[in-house]
Amino acid sequence: MFPIIVWICGIVLEGLLLARGSKSGNLSRFPMFFSYLTLILAQSIFLYVVARFYAGQYAGLYWTFELLDIFAGCAVVAEVYRIGLADRPGVRKVARNVLLLVFCLTIGRVVVTAQEGLAKWSPMMTIQLQRDMRFVQIVAVATLLGLVLYYAIPLGRNLRGIVLGYGLFLGFAILNLTLIRRFGNQAQTLASYVQSLSYLVVLCLWTTSLWYYYPRPVAEYSAAGSGRSYDELFEETQTRLGKARKTVKSALESE
Amino acid sequence: MTILSVVAALALFLILAAILAQSSSRSSAKLLAADLDSRELSPDCARSSEQILGRVFSDEDLRFVEGLGSAELTIALRTERKRLAVRWIYRTADEAKEIVRKHLQMASKAQDLRVTGELRLGLRYLELRLLCGCLVVLVDCFGPAKLRGMAARAENSIASLRAFSGLVETSG
Numbered sequence: 281m282f283p284i285i286v287w288i289c290g291i292v293l294e295g296l297l298l299a300r301g302s303k304s305g306n307l308s309r310f311p312m313f314f315s316y317l318t319l320i321l322a323q324s325i326f327l328y329v330v331a332r333f334y335a336g337q338y339a340g341l342y343w344t345f346e347l348l349d350i351f352a353g354c355a356v357v358a359e360v361y362r363i364g365l366a367d368r369p370g371v372r373k374v375a376r377n378v379l380l381l382v383f384c385l386t387i388g389r390v391v392v393t394a395q396e397g398l399a400k401w402s403p404m405m406t407i408q409l410q411r412d413m414r415f416v417q418i419v420a421v422a423t424l425l426g427l428v429l430y431y432a433i434p435l436g437r438n439l440r441g442i443v444l445g446y447g448l449f450l451g452f453a454i455l456n457l458t459l460i461r462r463f464g465n466q467a468q469t470l471a472s473y474v475q476s477l478s479y480l481v482v483l484c485l486w487t488t489s490l491w492y493y494y495p496r497p498v499a500e501y502s503a504a505g506s507g508r509s510y511d512e513l514f515e516e517t518q519t520r521l522g523k524a525r526k527t528v529k530s531a532l533e534s535e
Numbered sequence: 536m537t538i539l540s541v542v543a544a545l546a547l548f549l550i551l552a553a554i555l556a557q558s559s560s561r562s563s564a565k566l567l568a569a570d571l572d573s574r575e576l577s578p579d580c581a582r583s584s585e586q587i588l589g590r591v592f593s594d595e596d597l598r599f600v601e602g603l604g605s606a607e608l609t610i611a612l613r614t615e616r617k618r619l620a621v622r623w624i625y626r627t628a629d630e631a632k633e634i635v636r637k638h639l640q641m642a643s644k645a646q647d648l649r650v651t652g653e654l655r656l657g658l659r660y661l662e663l664r665l666l667c668g669c670l671v672v673l674v675d676c677f678g679p680a681k682l683r684g685m686a687a688r689a690e691n692s693i694a695s696l697r698a699f700s701g702l703v704e705t706s707g
Contacts, residue, residue: 370648411540417544425550429557431643432636439556448552451544458540510645514652517638518659526632526661528624528670 286476287328293483294321302494306438312359313442315353317486318402323349343406350413353446354383357420360443364428364435370510371427382420386413404461411457418450432467436496445482450476594680613678620679621671630669635660 296417302308307314322343331338361379365372393409396424427445428435431502600612638656642648 316635358616368643372643373646373648374650406569415540415543418547422543422547422550428544429550429553431639432557433643434558440554444554446552447547451547451551454540454544456536462537484554492679501592508641508645509644510647512653513638513641514656517634517656520634521631521656521659521663524627524634525659525666528627528663 283472286480287324289300290476290480290483291321291328293480293487294324295481297487298390300487301335303305304491306490306493309491309493310359310363310438310442313389316356318351319352343410346410347406347413350386350410350417353417353450354420356442356446357417357424360435360439360446362431362483363426364439364443368431368433371431371433373428375424378423379420379449382416386416389413389416404464407457407461411454411461414450414454414457419456421450422449434497437494438490439496443487445485445489448485449479449482471517597680616679617674621673624670624674628664631660631663631667652683 286389298314298321301310301314301317322339327338327342327345330341357379361372361375371450389412390409393405395414396405410444421443425447427433452475459467459471596610597609597616599607635656642653
């Protein structure tokens with residue numbers, strides 16, 4: 281009974297989130313995220329019907345949809361990159377290279393596993409493939425967030441909510457897949473409970489952070505930074521840090 | 536891969552927590568930046584900082600007070616100088632932090648940002664912070680005046696070592 285309640289709560293929250301997104305205007309501001317959510321909602325309803333009336337087909341369909349979700353999740357990460365780094369061309373360039381590399385790794389992993397599976401495909405291979413792809417996604421999100429942290433880029437409440445929720449979801453997903461891969465079917469029940477509950481928490485987080493539209497905070501030093509080349513900035517900072525270092529060292533030097 | 540996956544998940548949770556903490560600490564960072572900006576503008580402040588540095592790390596005042604023969608006064612002066620020295624080091628570290636913060640804000644907008652340049656500056660900043668950290672520990676252990684004496688002695692030793700190695704090389 282409990283999983284069904286969690287399932288229905290998820291469907292209701294997803295519907296509510298889409299309705300609020302349309303009313304607050306967030307739907308047009310974060311199209312990839314809401315497309316992802318629409319896909320998840322459609323899958324949830326479809327899988328619910330399958331589980332009730334064609335239970336034998338459920339497992340196969342579930343894992344296929346999960347793979348589809350991973351690719352849809354890449355679009356969410358791309359949207360965070362596009363909106364979050366819109367006014368930071370320098371960081372955007374670095375992040376783009378990292379994300380491209382990560383995307384190539386994801387594709388590479390799919391191709392390698394598919395080739396392995398040509399001989400004999402097993403359900404465990406699907407789980408392994410998913411775990412590896414989630415791992416690559418985590419690297420992408422962590423790199424993106426690392427850059428956001430390092431350059432102190434304000435994301436705004438809406439985007440921060442999206443990325444926090446998706447990050448939590450990814451973290452729990454990889455933990456669950458690792459659990460299933462390690463302990464097999466014994467861990468399946470526990471993993472499905474953890475996954476459902478964590479997804480419900482993520483949905484609550486998304487609902488609260490996307491209930492209204494919150495404009496992104498304006499970046500500091502926008503005027504001062506524009507029009508200066510990186511080499512100029514580098515030289516200036518290096519000189520200033522050198523001066524600070526000299527002052528600290530002078531405390532130790534004898535008169 | 537199992538361990539790697541768990542580590543990746545935990546690392547991601549940590550980064551997410553840092554993102555949450557960053558948004559809440561942004562207002563206090565703004566206040567600090569404003570404080571440092573106003574200090575940076577004033578030339579009197581820079582001059583007084585140099586004066587404080589000179590007095591706190593020299594033993595001129597200490598010798599004078601020791602000459603008065605009051606143990607209590609000497610201890611009070613030593614404690615106060617230590618406190619001032621630590622405060623000065625922390626302030627310098629804060630200034631370095633602010634320099635880097637401003638750089639990051641502007642560099643993120645530069646079209647031609649270089650990763651190697653960022654790494655070099657990052658390392659330079661880390662070195663400075665490490666130096667400040669070591670200085671705080673040393674000041675706390677030995678006091679500012681003794682520290683300067685130790686540095687002078689170390690410098691003399693290095694100079695004599697250099698002179699000795701020079702002698703060896705020429706005789707060899």
